[in-house]
Amino acid sequence: MLKIGPIFNYLQDMADKDASRMEMSIPQLMEKGYTWVLHRYHLSMIRYPKLDEALSIRTWHSPYKNLYSLRAFEMTTSFGEVLAKATTSWIIINYSTKRPMRLDRHVTSQYYKEIIPFEFDFSSLSPLERIDLEDIYPVRIRDLDINNHVNNAVYVEWAAETVPTNILQSMRPSEIDVIFKEQLTYGEKAVVQTQKEKTASNVFDHVILRESDAREITRIRTSWKNMPL
CATH class of the missing domain: 3.10.129.10 (Hotdog Thioesterase)
Structure with a gap:
């Protein structure tokens, strides 16, 4: 899969x-x-x-x-x-x-x-109220895209890695929302902070910061469900 x-x-x-x-x-x-x-x-x-x-x-x-x-x-x-x-x-x-x-x-x-209008509705993503889980990831060459910035998929993979192991082993992301605010480049480190939402089951809010200056790079929300593994 x-x-x-x-x-x-x-x-x-x-x-x-x-x-x-x-x-x-x-x-x-x-x-x-x-x-x-x-x-x-x-x-x-x-x-x-x-x-x-x-x-x-x-x-x-x-x-x-x-x-x-x-x-x-x-x-x-x-x-x-x-x-x-x-x-x-x-x-x-x-x-x-x-x-x-x-x-x-x-x-x-x-x-x-070739314009085709369509409905869109991006969710608002709030700052974290607390930090339940935190990890640090160095930016590797293979993480970079054609702009020499961290590829958008890598941010999501980092966020997912901070979800509790029991969720990772039994569920898959069903909904993902992301706001990209700044970029990370090779040689920098990403601090990934995660909190579990209190009002929703198996929903996690993530913030990714640049370690050197604590600037916010990305906000992410992941929702997880029991889906075939």
Whole structure:
């Protein structure tokens, strides 16, 4: 069975492949001094793919407030069974200054020709009230993406590793919400702090900090269910 990290990577690869058709992939933007960064992520897992199961991933996009590019995904089997749905929010930034760029000045005409509006609702993620679990992870070369930042899937994998062992051994993430606020790079260390929600069963809130200055990098919420292992 596929784990959650590869699923994030599959969706990210599909986003870049789709953007490439519109001359909007990360390598194409970086030639102009820009790049995409991920801002919000919501993933809902209905069923995890089985080993060697044929999969199909559909994706579509829509601009929001001329700053965010919303992108939705749907993962299905070859028989049309929906396994996962995701909604994401992306920003184009100047690679040198890290400042956000307006979409209408930096996307191609093809981007606007293929807009498909869709419903989206990103949950608010609050700061932790306490720390139930904490761990520290050094950033490795293999953790980096094309921007030389920690890959978005790695943050989720770090957060999942701080969930109690009895949950990890019997359950799988069914819902994941993420806010990406800053980036980590090679040589830095991530402090992953986790609290179990008091009002919801098997739901955990996570905050990832940069160890050197305690700046908040990411907020994550993971919800866990008994799903086939």
